[in-house]
Amino acid sequence: MPEGPSIVILREAAAGFAGRKVLRVGGNSTQDIGRMAGRKVLGVHSWGKHFLLAFDGFFLRIHFLLFGSYRINERRDTPPRLSLGFSAGEELNFYACSVRFVDGTPGDVYDWSGDVMNPHWSRSRARRKLKLRPQALAADALLDQDVFAGVDNIIKNEVLHRIRVHPESRIGALPPRKLSELIDQAREYSFDFLSWKRAFVLRQHYQVHTKTVCPRDGCRLSYRKHLGQARRRAFFCEACQRLYAEGADGDSAGTDA
Known part of the structure; x- marks a missing residue:
């Protein structure tokens, strides 16, 4: 797609x-x-x-x-x-x-402010929308076209690896800094994608998408054919992409999955 x-x-x-x-x-x-x-x-x-x-x-x-x-x-x-x-x-x-x-x-x-490639993109509106989706998985949130119009599976996988977040992390459990990274990188990586595609070198820059080994730590990547509500392919590193989940008391908890 x-x-x-x-x-x-x-x-x-x-x-x-x-x-x-x-x-x-x-x-x-x-x-x-x-x-x-x-x-x-x-x-x-x-x-x-x-x-x-x-x-x-x-x-x-x-x-x-x-x-x-x-x-x-x-x-x-x-x-x-x-x-x-x-x-x-x-x-x-x-x-x-x-x-x-x-x-x-x-x-x-x-709504042009929802398109990550548009000059009128609004990170503040994206943040407000994500705050209304605390139980959403990070993988599903990135694919939500109401929040990140234009982001699809390649960008999703690469952004989550870039910011070291496990795709099954809950949006509500992400620390504020990580939430900011997710929002900013959804846009920044999209423009990197554009630059690489124009130069016909996009695939050369894949870090995890369709790959088997993490370039950061050398661990074998995990692969899920159908992950999250979106049921899309996921490539990620269990070693360096941290899983953020809600603790029993409602506080954010991270595990080095």
């Missing part, structure tokens, strides 16, 4: 289509995609893992699900879910994705 930084790269690559008229619409989507024909793209945006094309009165939302992809000015061998043609033979093609129309403008619908 493409994470927020990958959608930012798509937004930047497609920015040149803003202000241009859609001359051709095709694809096997069951949505009324023909409504875009002859319409001008008013803006190209992203929010978290959503790619957005704004038109007058509505916008198109693309979510790439688990296996979605796109091509700009080229095509795959498989039929596209949606294909938009422009002048000079240029086109946007989307595959294996969710296509949805939403009335209004993106600004009417999305």
Whole structure:
């Protein structure tokens, strides 16, 4: 599933289509995609893992699900879910994705302060939201798009390793400093991800995701195929990622799991 930084790269690559008229619409989507024909793209945006094309009165939302992809000015061998043609033979093609129309403008619908890649990201709002989720696992909290829009499994695993927090730690049990680290690194690592992906070296920087040995202490990493309510893959180090859990008296307790 493409994470927020990958959608930012798509937004930047497609920015040149803003202000241009859609001359051709095709694809096997069951949505009324023909409504875009002859319409001008008013803006190209992203929010978290959503790619957005704004038109007058509505916008198109693309979510790439688990296996979605796109091509700009080229095509795959498989039929596209949606294909938009422009002048000079240029086109946007989307595959294996969710296509949805939403009335209004993106600004009417999305809270930009919740997108970790957005200039309007608010760490204070993220902290307030997390305070309302004391029993949430750290792994689930990072994947909560209402708090950290754009963060997905790679960023989750890498952030928790970077701040030395076990994925099954409870948000309410994290010391204030660790909670701050989790919030700040959700954003900082996302921009590291963006930089590495632009340079085509992202995988070279994985510390734990899909790895077997912790680069920090040499211990064998733990792997869970389905961890937390989100049921996502988790790679973590039992030796250096501390488990923070609520004690019997409600106080925070840490164990070197």
